[in-house]
Amino acid sequence: MGFSLRQWFVNIGKRYLVLTLWLVVCALLFWRTYNEFKYDPQFFYVHQMLGSWLCMSRASAAVLNLNCGLVLVPMCRTFVTFLRNIQRKVGLGTMANLLDACKGFHIACAYVICILSVIHISGHMINARNFSKYYNPVYADVNGVMYKDQDPMMVVVATVPGITGLIMMIILCVIFTTSIKYTRTANYDLFWYIHRLVAVFYILLLVHAFRGPIRRQINLDRHYPGCEYGNMTIPFPEPIPEPEAEYYAELSQVCDEGPKFDYIGCQSWMWILVPGMLYLCDTAIRLFKRTPTVSVINVNRLGDDVLEIQFEKENFTARPGQFVYVQCPDISTFEWHPYSLTTCPLSPGGHHSIHVRAIGDWSGDLLSYIVSLIISAHVLVFNEKTFHSSCSHLLIDGPFSSPMEDVTKYRTLLCVAGGIGLTPFIAFLNAIRHQTLKLGKLSRICLVWMNRDIRSFLWFTGAIRSLHATLWEERPDLLDIRYHYTGQHSARDSIVADLFFFKRLRYGRPIWKDLFHEFAANRPRETIGVFTCGPRSLAHIMKRQCNKKYSSGTKFDFYQECF
């Protein structure tokens, strides 16, 4: 049993194919722009002075413009959710696969921007030196410096492109260092706030090429490049490119007038206009959708660190598997945190809910804040930890699509959840329980829930138990639940739970190889959907198992959501 190339392509390979195509487009654009600056007669005199680094810097500029536009598109979340809704109707699996990889494409574009910026700035530094060293005494207008051997630093600090370019590189460097995975996961707030500097980056990009030192000739009809005018000789730092040598050799005639030059002008706006407008519209729609007030209907505290928040919002409908961004203005004005929805009533007037686990600063503050509201409101509480409020203390943005929405297109599902990662699956189980979701051809859901703390299993036992009871009459074989307790077992770890829970409780991590072989043996030649929501290491293990070849012909399609 080895590696299945077909399954690798279905699960991951399509994304690499799109990445390869995109890289080919970038390479072609680079090559085309390089040749344009090398052979175009407009740039003959500039090319004489600067050589091939003119072509390198301008070619990298073109690819940079393209990628600065493309990098915005995956971040248009409303647009991506809209495309996902279309994909669900059309049924194109590839489209779903690519939409789920949006963040990866954004990161790939960002890497290309960083690498090409290095080439671009290196090219322009050498251009500055060449402007200084190969000053054209004959046609002074083509020069980027005021006199021969002027300090190349003046090309940078005394021009708009120089200053804007330097500031943009500094912003890019700072964004890069806060965005690499190690720093980003440790200091997400810092990453988020520093990333807002891209607004400054784009404003500077729009004016970057204003009155730059590189000039193009505008009177080609009256002055052939290289022709004699006033008996002057021009130094040639580099041989004339071969194919055009004959063209220029023939035109060694006297011209009427000298060459006239003009700035290249700003072109970045053409590349970033459409993606920029798309992003601005997307942001406007999100800001508009955030405004309807959220009514917090009910808050339950489950265990020490989990809150269930039930809310109601005008014109808000969501599908199971989608997630929302939550803001609590009383805690932080700028922070929005993503949470999967755990209840999605499709009928209007129903309550949605999210489960928030207090593991970070913001979520910890939210827990304390809600608890303090309970104390200060002096509400007569029953059920020990229930709070009713119709005032809005939360803002909700969304819903946004996630890979977890595709569960209904499979006959058999293997859902693997780590810790609080059960939330997207709970949304489905609740939807099945309330019969708001059509099961379609779904015949078996195997839910594997792993927790390091035994008390964490109490978060959702109610929901799972009531679903089991609902299904017992008609579809008793639909749901197969396996609880895995992966923590260190000790005498203090005891919980009050029923036989249903203890009969399904296992100790230690699942043996994935055995589990997958069990599925492969029971479901030959079938395609099984494997959905993982949990830590990245878990997703990595599941991906490896899904890409293997099984002798029964069973194929596993892999979907993940990581936190």
Add this chain to the structure above:
Amino acid sequence: MGKIEWAMWANEQAIASAAITFLGGIIGIAGMFKNWQFSIYAVAAGFLIFVFEYPRGKRLSGHTIERKFQRPIAKVVSCCGPLGRNYYVRFVLYLVMCVPCCFILPTVLGGVCLIITSAIYFAAAIKGEQWVPVGLGTTEKLQAKRLQSLRPPQRPPPRGPIQQETNQQGNMEANRF
């Protein structure tokens, strides 16, 4: 904003600045810029800063992911005493080291990035952060810990996982079948 580990960001920024300074120096030498001697300094400074900043310090909370092959360099840096530990030293050091980079064009960007690194280290120093080596001298403890968990079984088979053997009277045992 939550708790920010400034030293972590300063370390990454220092590595990036060192790389930019190094590259700027290479361009200065290869491009035969005037006063190219500053480029030689930039190449040397970039390399030294990269090596000095290569070992990651221990995080305030959470798991520190070490860079590959960082332990020998971490040993050297920890031998420097307060020069390696204290972030005020790094703040002053980078502020001074960036000055020669600002005289020629190729190394200007490296110089400015070093100033930013210096400022972030200043913020880290004010917050009282310190560079603490990771993974030096703890391998023996881990091994000892692993050995202690192996004990011979108390009961004949069939028996549950090792942790269960320690608690045969707990509620879990009573309810499970």
